[in-house]
Amino acid sequence: MLKTFKWLFRVFLLLSALFLSVLILVYYFSIQSIPDYNTSYLIENKIEDIEIVRDNKGVPHIFGSSNDDVYFGLGFSHAQDRLWQMMLTRRTAQGRLSEIFGEETVKSDEFIRRLGIYDIAALSLQYQTKEATSALVSYSNGINAWLKILNKKALGRGAPEFFLFKPEIEPWSPVDSLAILKLMAIKSSDHLDSEILRAQVSLLIGNKKTKDILPDDPGYQNNSLQKFSDIINPSKIMLSDISKRHQFDSLGQFKNIPASNVWAAHPKRTTSKSSLLAADPHNSLSAPGYWSLARLELKSGGIIGASIPGLPLIMSGRSKYLAWGFSAGNGDDTDIYIEQLNPSNKQQYKVGDSFVPFNTNKEIIKIHGSKSKTIDLLWADNRPVIPNNFFDINQIMPQNNVASIKSSALETFDKSYSSLFNMMTKMDLVSAQAQFNDYVTPVYNMVLADKDNISLKVIGKIPKRNTNHFGEGRIPSQGWLKRNHWNGYYSYQENPGTMNPNNGIVANTNNKTTDKKFPNHISHR
Numbered sequence: 292m293l294k295t296f297k298w299l300f301r302v303f304l305l306l307s308a309l310f311l312s313v314l315i316l317v318y319y320f321s322i323q324s325i326p327d328y329n330t331s332y333l334i335e336n337k338i339e340d341i342e343i344v345r346d347n348k349g350v351p352h353i354f355g356s357s358n359d360d361v362y363f364g365l366g367f368s369h370a371q372d373r374l375w376q377m378m379l380t381r382r383t384a385q386g387r388l389s390e391i392f393g394e395e396t397v398k399s400d401e402f403i404r405r406l407g408i409y410d411i412a413a414l415s416l417q418y419q420t421k422e423a424t425s426a427l428v429s430y431s432n433g434i435n436a437w438l439k440i441l442n443k444k445a446l447g448r449g450a451p452e453f454f455l456f457k458p459e460i461e462p463w464s465p466v467d468s469l470a471i472l473k474l475m476a477i478k479s480s481d482h483l484d485s486e487i488l489r490a491q492v493s494l495l496i497g498n499k500k501t502k503d504i505l506p507d508d509p510g511y512q513n514n515s516l517q518k519f520s521d522i523i524n525p526s527k528i529m530l531s532d533i534s535k536r537h538q539f540d541s542l543g544q545f546k547n548i549p550a551s552n553v554w555a556a557h558p559k560r561t562t563s564k565s566s567l568l569a570a571d572p573h574n575s576l577s578a579p580g581y582w583s584l585a586r587l588e589l590k591s592g593g594i595i596g597a598s599i600p601g602l603p604l605i606m607s608g609r610s611k612y613l614a615w616g617f618s619a620g621n622g623d624d625t626d627i628y629i630e631q632l633n634p635s636n637k638q639q640y641k642v643g644d645s646f647v648p649f650n651t652n653k654e655i656i657k658i659h660g661s662k663s664k665t666i667d668l669l670w671a672d673n674r675p676v677i678p679n680n681f682f683d684i685n686q687i688m689p690q691n692n693v694a695s696i697k698s699s700a701l702e703t704f705d706k707s708y709s710s711l712f713n714m715m716t717k718m719d720l721v722s723a724q725a726q727f728n729d730y731v732t733p734v735y736n737m738v739l740a741d742k743d744n745i746s747l748k749v750i751g752k753i754p755k756r757n758t759n760h761f762g763e764g765r766i767p768s769q770g771w772l773k774r775n776h777w778n779g780y781y782s783y784q785e786n787p788g789t790m791n792p793n794n795g796i797v798a799n800t801n802n803k804t805t806d807k808k809f810p811n812h813i814s815h816r
Contacts, residue, residue, distance in 0.1 A: 326371040334436050343368050352586040358422075359429040361587050362603045366433025366463070369583065373600035375450035376579055377434070378460060380601055384470035385409045386656070391457045393659040398681070401666055404654045405675050406701060408477065412470035414703040419469075423709040427465035430603035434463040457659070471601040472708055476700035476732040482625040482764070483682065483696065490687040490766045507815050551618040553738045555745040557795035566740040570607045570616020572597075582606075591716040604711050612718040614740045618799045621814045622734030622753050624699040626762070626777075627684075628770035630671045632691050640671050640693075641771035649676065671695045671770060687767065695770060697777065699752045705731040710750075720744045720790075728783045736799040747797040748788035749804055749813065752780035756810040763809050787813065 328345045339356040341364045346352065349372070353364035369377065382388045386403035388396035403409075419427070438460055441448065448458050493501045551572040558564050574581040586595040587605065596608015607616045633639035639646040650670040657663050669676035674695035679685040684694045710730035717723035720741040727737065727750040734751030754764075755778040762768035768775040787804040789797060805813055 328371075332436075332440055335439070337363075337436075341367075348584075350584045350586065352588070354588045358589050359425055361589055362426040362429040363433035363436070365585060365587060365598070365603055366430035366435075367437050368433075368585065369598070369600045370434040370437035370463075373579060373583060374437075374460075375452040377463075377600045380471055380474065381463075381467050384412070384467070384474040386654075389656055389658045391659055394661055397656060397658060397664060400656050401664075402677070402681060403474075404656065404666065405668055405677055406477065406696070407668075407675060408473045408701075409466070409470045411701055411703050411705075412473050413466045415469055415473075415705040415708075416466055418704055418706050418709075420706070420709040420713065423712040424465065426603045426712060427468055427708075430468065431463045431465055438462065468602050469708055471599070473700055473705075475599075476707075477698070479619060479733040480622075480625050480698070480700065482623055483627060483698075486625075486627050486762070486764075486766055487682055487684065487687060491683070493766065494687065552798075552800045553616045553618045553736065553747075554796070554798040555614075555738050555740045555747070557745050557791060558743060560795035565742055566614070566745050568609070568614040568616055568738060568740040568745070570618075570738070572607060572617065573619075589716060591718070594715055602708075604708070605715055606711070608715075610715070612741055613720065613723055615714065615723070615737065617735040617737045617750075619801050620734035620736050620749050620751060620804070621801060621816060622749070622751050623764040623812075623814045624732060624734055624751065624754065626697045626754070626764055626775075627767040628671070628674060628695045628697060628775070629689065629767050630674075630676065630693050630695050630770045632693065634691060643771060643773070669693075673701070674770070675701070694767065697754075699732045699734075699754065699780070702731055702752070707731045707733075720746055724748055730783070736804060738797055738799070744791055745795075745797050746788065746790040747799060747804075749786040750783070751786075753786065753813055755779050755781055758810060760810065763815075765815060781811075 328343075328349075334341075339360055341356075341360050342354040343364050344352040344354070351364070351368040351372075353361050353368065355361040355364055379388075382391070383399070383403065386400040386409070389400050416424070416427075448454060453460075489501065489505055492504060496504070551570075553568075553570045553572075555566060555568040558566055561567050572582075581599065582597040583600050584596070585598045585605065586593060592611045594605050594608055594610040596605040598605055608614070631641040633641070633646040636646070638651070639648050652668040654666050654668055655663050656666065674697050676693050676695045677684065679688050679693060688694060706729035710726050710728075714723045714726040717726065718741075720739045721744075723739050723741075724737075724746060727748070730750045731752045734749065734753070736747055737750045738747050739745070756764060757774050757776075757778065759774050760768065761772065761775050803814065803816070805811070807813070809815075
């Protein structure tokens, strides 16, 4: 008995020692990934000094001899603090999550590949302004400088997560940043979901009851919405569990809270006799958080506020001259189209009274631990086709039809990044507001304030729809009917806005910004 006890005790000690050794190794490798903020680094091909000062909260205050050096420092500090988050977001925008997570993320990758976000971002790079592009390049160089330091000095792998998953990190490029902005636009719009839901509900209970269950926001009410049952036989429709509609999004990369609040007060309403602005953008909970605070000391002066790792922008912040913040604009920037297939050739879809071939391509999704998957991509005109097993589309799609998506987020002529970049350094409200003429997406309610003025303006391209559009952007419509197609976009000047209102306050909590009737409505909610 004593002998057995001694043997068991030795086994216990051995297992305890092994467990303790593993804990020590995990701690060692994790601690190696934590950057030392009190170290100087010699950066290849960098002559001028760049100083990144961390305050007691870890917020980087970045100083350089030029603006490009400051953006280099922002990329460097983002990579120090949020490398895993940045690489994960980039892989999401590229449709390459499955290379590290395996089968679990194949559908997420397939959805992104079908939208073509990364390729569209690459095409939009040529339209950015010279200064904005230069900042993108410098920012990318800053990220890559930190990656080189990690490799040379064996400072862990940049984040503990890289010990669990594929450690190789590809260099950052300007297109990666633009793709993240495109991903933000896709995430910030829930109109794809809402069109499918409204179609499902209307097929089950009819239009009248649907208006009670899914009411518009207060304001203009549409009482003559077309019946979706005119397109599809509702006999086999079931309202599925909405929470499972995004089952393909296993990592929660597409979850978003389309909500936020922003306020500004005119000097006549403040005790300081200067404008005040407060912004409260909402996002789904994550660890680490969505935002990263930073201060940039540029030649035009310092700016400080909330940045997004992966982008050389202060999305919401202030300078000596200007403050800015935004709320979700809920602009109806997405439509689902029903594409009727040629019964004798499934590679053709209906346009008017004839059938034309889809534009096609193939993509290969590499899957960790499994064989690669080849998918056939289809486009109807410039609208990507989404398989009917996504988003419960199969429940609302007539036989021999497929769904395509039209979205402003998929425009290639997109200067949204440059608009945001140029706005940050303006010295007055009017010139800052003028930067959004070519801004496309996401649709925001942008609130600006300088010392003497406040304003709210909807930014983003709002589609022009015909008055006889079948679904009015609320339910899927027939792609072969020209009346359902967009006629370009409204000009920025036509977007709702106000400046220095009589009551001295501008505010938005995702409420409608106009009571205009369809098709000048911006959004039904």
